[in-house]
Amino acid sequence: MKRLSDYRDIQDIKSMKFSELDEFAEEIRQFLIESISKTGGHLASNLGVVELTLALHKVYNSGKDKIVWDVGHQAYVHKILTGRKDEFPTLRQYRGLSGFPKRKESPHDVFDTGHSSTSISAGLGYAMSRDILAENYQVISVIGDGAMTAGMAFEALNHAGDKKTDFTVVLNDNEMSISENVGGLSRYLYKVRTEKVYQKVKEDMETIVGNIPGIGKMMLKTAEKAKDSVKYFFVPGMFFEELGFKYFGPIDGHDIESLAEVFEKAKHVKGPKLIHVVTKKGKGYAPAEQNPEKFHGVSPFDIETGKSLSKSSKTYSDVLGETILDMGEERQNIVAITAAMPSGTGLDKFKDRFPERFFDVGIAEQHGVTLAAGMAANGLKPFFAVYSTFLQRAYDQVIHDVCIQNLPVVFGIDRAGLVGNDGETHHGSFDISYLSHMPNMTIISPKGEKEFKSMIAFGAEFEAPLAIRYGKGVCCDFVDYGEYPEKDIEYGVSETIVQGEEVAIIAVGRMVEVGYKVAKRLELEGRNITLVNARFIKPVDLEMVENISRTHRAIVTIEDNSIVGGFGSMVNTELLKLRYSGEVVNLGIKDEFIEHGDNEDLYRELGLDEDSVYRLIDKSFFKE
Numbered sequence: 001m002k003r004l005s006d007y008r009d010i011q012d013i014k015s016m017k018f019s020e021l022d023e024f025a026e027e028i029r030q031f032l033i034e035s036i037s038k039t040g041g042h043l044a045s046n047l048g049v050v051e052l053t054l055a056l057h058k059v060y061n062s063g064k065d066k067i068v069w070d071v072g073h074q075a076y077v078h079k080i081l082t083g084r085k086d087e088f089p090t091l092r093q094y095r096g097l098s099g100f101p102k103r104k105e106s107p108h109d110v111f112d113t114g115h116s117s118t119s120i121s122a123g124l125g126y127a128m129s130r131d132i133l134a135e136n137y138q139v140i141s142v143i144g145d146g147a148m149t150a151g152m153a154f155e156a157l158n159h160a161g162d163k164k165t166d167f168t169v170v171l172n173d174n175e176m177s178i179s180e181n182v183g184g185l186s187r188y189l190y191k192v193r194t195e196k197v198y199q200k201v202k203e204d205m206e207t208i209v210g211n212i213p214g215i216g217k218m219m220l221k222t223a224e225k226a227k228d229s230v231k232y233f234f235v236p237g238m239f240f241e242e243l244g245f246k247y248f249g250p251i252d253g254h255d256i257e258s259l260a261e262v263f264e265k266a267k268h269v270k271g272p273k274l275i276h277v278v279t280k281k282g283k284g285y286a287p288a289e290q291n292p293e294k295f296h297g298v299s300p301f302d303i304e305t306g307k308s309l310s311k312s313s314k315t316y317s318d319v320l321g322e323t324i325l326d327m328g329e330e331r332q333n334i335v336a337i338t339a340a341m342p343s344g345t346g347l348d349k350f351k352d353r354f355p356e357r358f359f360d361v362g363i364a365e366q367h368g369v370t371l372a373a374g375m376a377a378n379g380l381k382p383f384f385a386v387y388s389t390f391l392q393r394a395y396d397q398v399i400h401d402v403c404i405q406n407l408p409v410v411f412g413i414d415r416a417g418l419v420g421n422d423g424e425t426h427h428g429s430f431d432i433s434y435l436s437h438m439p440n441m442t443i444i445s446p447k448g449e450k451e452f453k454s455m456i457a458f459g460a461e462f463e464a465p466l467a468i469r470y471g472k473g474v475c476c477d478f479v480d481y482g483e484y485p486e487k488d489i490e491y492g493v494s495e496t497i498v499q500g501e502e503v504a505i506i507a508v509g510r511m512v513e514v515g516y517k518v519a520k521r522l523e524l525e526g527r528n529i530t531l532v533n534a535r536f537i538k539p540v541d542l543e544m545v546e547n548i549s550r551t552h553r554a555i556v557t558i559e560d561n562s563i564v565g566g567f568g569s570m571v572n573t574e575l576l577k578l579r580y581s582g583e584v585v586n587l588g589i590k591d592e593f594i595e596h597g598d599n600e601d602l603y604r605e606l607g608l609d610e611d612s613v614y615r616l617i618d619k620s621f622f623k624e
């Protein structure tokens with residue numbers, strides 16, 4: 001038996017016996033638990049796919065064959081097996097190993113991911129191009145039951161089933177998305193898994209009917225017909241077969257030998273194949289098996305107890321959840337929508353209190369937006385809480401279904417700005433850019449808890465599309481203004497926090513805190529500075545911009561959005577119209593994809609931390 005410490009490469013897996021692989025799986029599991037308990041990361045999904053990943057590498061030749069992971073949060077075992085085990089102490093850290101597949105990290109990572117439900121399209125792309133180029137290899141897309149709820153996965157299944165290209169989809173069914181999986185497909189998969197029960201019901205029906213004295217025989221004929229129709233509906237995988245796939249399963253996803261046998265068999269069947277594998281999320285670590293949602297993505301934790309080692313503080317998502325819950329009590333027309341992120345967005349409390357007014361649509365951001373639009377058109381007040389990065393999926397629906405009809409949907413744009421360890425696929429760097437050019441859309445952003453609550457209340461009354469953007473993590477309790485008490489939210493009006501007359505900082509959302517600290521530091525040095533909290537990103541407060549342009553010799557905008565098409569460029573447009581002749585600096589996320597790491601490091605690298613902003617303003621505008 002090979003120890004994980006002696007493991008060299010995937011050839012070792014090919015030479016191991018199945019009994020050895022079973023023991024090897026346990027070693028990998030221990031390694032995952034120990035390593036992720038220190039770095040944090042996506043634990044439960046990876047514990048669930050240890051045997052599946054070993055079986056894939058036993059049968060297929062990664063390097064030549066293409067294994068395409070969906071979302072990619074479950075590719076840690078694949079990374080361990082393909083030469084990256086020693087880098088796990090750096091997982092998801094700045095300049096360290098990514099938490100998702102990256103082509104630039106290894107030739108075994110054939111497609112970059114992070115967002116869900118792309119694997120069937122990408123895999124089919126590989127398979128069809130292989131055929132065109134007359135190449136010869138297997139393509140295997142591994143997709144979870146949660147990821148399978150997205151429209152994109154269905155679009156790809158529909159196409160693949162029609163093309164008849166040689167291609168394998170492995171459906172990893174653990175009955176979980178991040179939370180419990182939802183929807184008709186999820187119910188269908190449940191039926192398929194429990195198919196034996198239905199078989200038994202059919203047999204029982206036959207016996208019971210046959211034994212009814214007098215009419216038993218007559219009814220048996222009718223029952224035969226009924227039995228056939230029952231059989232038709234419950235043939236496992238019929239849905240996939242009808243789409244054009246050869247269905248295999250359901251297979252115990254923790255039995256390496258059975259998995260390998262089916263993969264081997266499937267290799268010799270031509271055309272599209274779907275292998276339905278049943279696994280347990282969190283397998284082998286009791287706290288994760290008991291609470292797979294909590295262990296989907298974790299910060300460092302104590303292995304013994306499963307308890308997180310991080311201090312828990314109130315987040316922006318918590319504030320959204322609490323505030324909507326309170327408003328839901330008073331207003332019957334408020335409904336809350338999430339696309340598979342009930343706990344991440346803080347809507348889980350609303351779900352428990354008002355299940356009839358809460359909708360988890362699955363990983364279906366596009367549908368979520370248009371569902372909200374339909375509800376708004378009929379008089380309800382939908383709050384769709386969605387991560388900035390995932391709303392990118394529904395760009396057209398926001399324009400076509402919400403903005404053109406000027407419908408009063410409130411978007412809670414969570415995880416706006418950098419999100420840290422998930423990296424480039426997940427940073428919320430673009431929402432101001434992609435929402436601000438939509439006519440009828442208003443965009444606001446709070447600097448802290450009190451203002452956030454006022455903005456949510458403002459949203460409940462607002463009669464047009466509204467996006468409230470806020471960041472990941474601890475909600476700033478920005479209360480200490482001294483002589484500048486916080487005013488109520490008024491449409492299109494900013495908030496001046498520090499009034500000066502030489503250099504003005506206009507900051508957006510959580511960057512107001514940075515601006516405030518910088519302004520206070522400069523004030524202490526006798527510098528004359530103004531700090532404005534934009535509050536309204538769109539529309540820009542024109543009166544404020546005009547006043548500042550008349551009285552200040554320099555203007556600095558700060559935002560945690562891409563510098564391209566962001567708040568700064570909207571201010572610039574106004575300053576151009578005003579023929580402003582002072583100096584203007586726009587600070588924001590540079591026009592690049594930002595890698596993973598701690599947010600503190602990333603913001604420092606981008607020059608968006610307090611020290612960098614202070615140095616820049618001091619050096620550019622005050623040092624003679």
Ligand SMILES: Cc1ncc(C[n+]2csc(CCOP(=O)(O)OP(=O)(O)O)c2C)c(N)n1
Pocket residue numbers: 045071073074114115116143144145146147148174176177178281296339340341363390393
């Ligand atoms: C477009 C998009 N929306 C939401 C997410 C957040 N997300 C990441 S993993 C996940 C659940 C995936 O469930 P499944 O595919 O079954 O994998 P499992 O975690 O069960 O292994 C969700 C909702 C995402 N990555 N991409």
Ligand SMILES: CC(=O)[C@@H](O)[C@H](O)COP(=O)(O)O
Pocket residue numbers: 071073114115178296297344415419422472
């Ligand atoms: C893989 C994925 O998309 C999610 O699991 C994401 O990592 C969650 O992010 P938060 O931890 O910010 O909720």
Ligand SMILES: [Mg+2]
Pocket residue numbers: 144145146147172173174175176177
């Ligand atoms: Mg799942």
